[in-house]
Amino acid sequence: MKSDRIDMTRRQMTAMLLLAPLAITHSSSRADQADPPYSAIDFDWVDRARSRPVPARLYWPTAASSEMPVPLVVFSHGIGGSRQGYSYLGKHWSTHGIASLHVQHVGSDAALWRGNPFGVIGRLHAAAQEQEAIARAADVRFALDRMLSGEAGHHAAAVNRQRLIAAGHSYGANTTLLTIGAQVVRNGQTIDCLDPRFSAAVVISAPPFYGETDLPAVLRNVSVPTLHVTATDDVIEIPGYHSEVADRLAIFDAIASPQKLLAVFRGGSHSMFTDRPFTGGLSLNAKVKAATADLTLAFFAFAFERNNAALTQWQTNWRPILAQAPATDLAPLVNMAPASVSL
Template sequence: MQRACKLGSDASAPAKMTRRRLGAMLLAVAVTTAVTAHPVQAQSAPPAYTDFDWVDPARARPVPTRLHWPADVAPGSRVPLIVFSHGLGGSRRGYSYLGRYWSAHGVASLHVQHAGSDSSLWAGNPLGVVDRLQRAAHESEALARALDMHFALDRMLSSPYGARIDRRRIVAAGHSYGANTALVAVGARVMRDGRWVEARDPRFTAAIVISAPPFYGETDLASVLGKITVPNLHVTATNDVIQIPGYHSPTTDRLAVFNAIATPRKLLTVFEGGSHSIFTDRAFTGGPALNPKVKAATAELTLAFLDLAYDGNRDALTRWNAAWQPILALAPDAAPPQISAPPSPRMAKRAAAGLVPAP
């Protein structure tokens, strides 16, 4: 009989799970070094952020975070919260264009830094960076990232900010390695030695998945992702290719992850061109003209998705489709009653050419 190994169900569970091959499944291999942010739009006085240097006593593990909080929150009102997980080699300082945009539009975001796979990877002897990257992708760190999300959310909800957060609208989000972390937080799981290895946190009621890598070593993605039921948004680009020694992942892997999620409450957007790092704070990757457009479009899309997921309101998504169609290879469709994504003519042509899987 299969047994479920769930987050918080067994005090020894983290130690047991770190001995499994979870890391190979969850590896995301984006290089997201800290650079100057490219803002979505000019702001004379960007909303302030607050840094927290938390430590999880149960694991003796630091969990630094950066909170982007809306500047004007009406008395008695509550705000949605997005908990964001960075890519390999990133930090809480990254993806600042998203944090600024969200807070400027009334949505709080907590950017979690994962101590075992953060920007510290770039310190030390350059000749050892490949070994450090491989260690960062190990099963122990893959699991620890999901536990970081759980711990950070615990701390945020128990803080003075907690009373101002709408607990019905808490979102797991991430890019690359962080996208896999977000998927684990909303229900991705694997079977190991007759046990389900999982770290689902039911407080997350939606997911934003940017450039999700494949689940390496897993041949049955439907089994890995089939239990995800929350609304989820997936964002990628036709040139969203991951390359690192020992690992290669084309854009088709992002589409395979999307397709393996059974719930119809999902959206997929594919930008034309771009790169894997275009969704980070890097200002020129993917092309100096396209880069700021993709950032602006991605930021806007996330909030249009939340309108649809939580309120059933597709007006913002309809406007988004019209505004950003020139840079899209595949546009999301918001036709009720499902959140789905039929292929656009441009994507159909790419499928015919073998650039993406046929629908």
């Protein structure tokens, strides 16, 4: 990609956050001998007020307890996804003591790929409409309500309610932004989906807010710390919704809060951040997944604990796959108060 498309020398990032009812089935796995075990638990919730199913999969650290409550990520999938997706993140987080609830949005989930193949584009366009975007944000709120209620059993008492994180990829990144304060105005009415319970967010490959020309106005109420992740070849190719990496950068730039981090990997693809193992290059795909998972943990650590020790280590580990950037002396960051630097 041409250097003028991503000029990292002009993109400043904040050092402060540079790091950094029910049908239930159970399964257990172990990432490796060094990792604690986790459980994957499926919930088949229904929001009766909206007559809308809200399936979800919970990745749960089995060592969690009410005595040592754990942070919770509520994850929103991209268009055509499901609760089974982004498992590499759910497994990574849960093996490191962070629970994650992967919500399935029935109006824009994997059902879009079923049926007459000639109708796929029409189904994708229908799923991208404004009412579905609002419904997805309501799904996230509903799922969090259920997770923190008695319906989730003993898990509810073991969630640290001061450490709730909204996260998502692609369409799910837009859902996340709506959930943490993004607003649009329609017919003189402000559409506000803010859930103030979230205190941080992970925004992976966010598309633009199509039709919106004033992004700073859309995003001006986003105030929680945000981590933004993309790649130089992060391109969306849905007819009528073409979007390039510049749109991800515009989202980052439009957020006024200085509590934000942008990580840009070199090469790749838009779907590289899903569970698909080959897209973006077999070797790079695996590396970006590992780097993204590591970065989210570092982000959580600094956002909630003001521990930026993982910052220098992360950049040292993954610098070879980051987009070209000027050499930066990272040592001063360790002791810096909020300030901006180039990566």
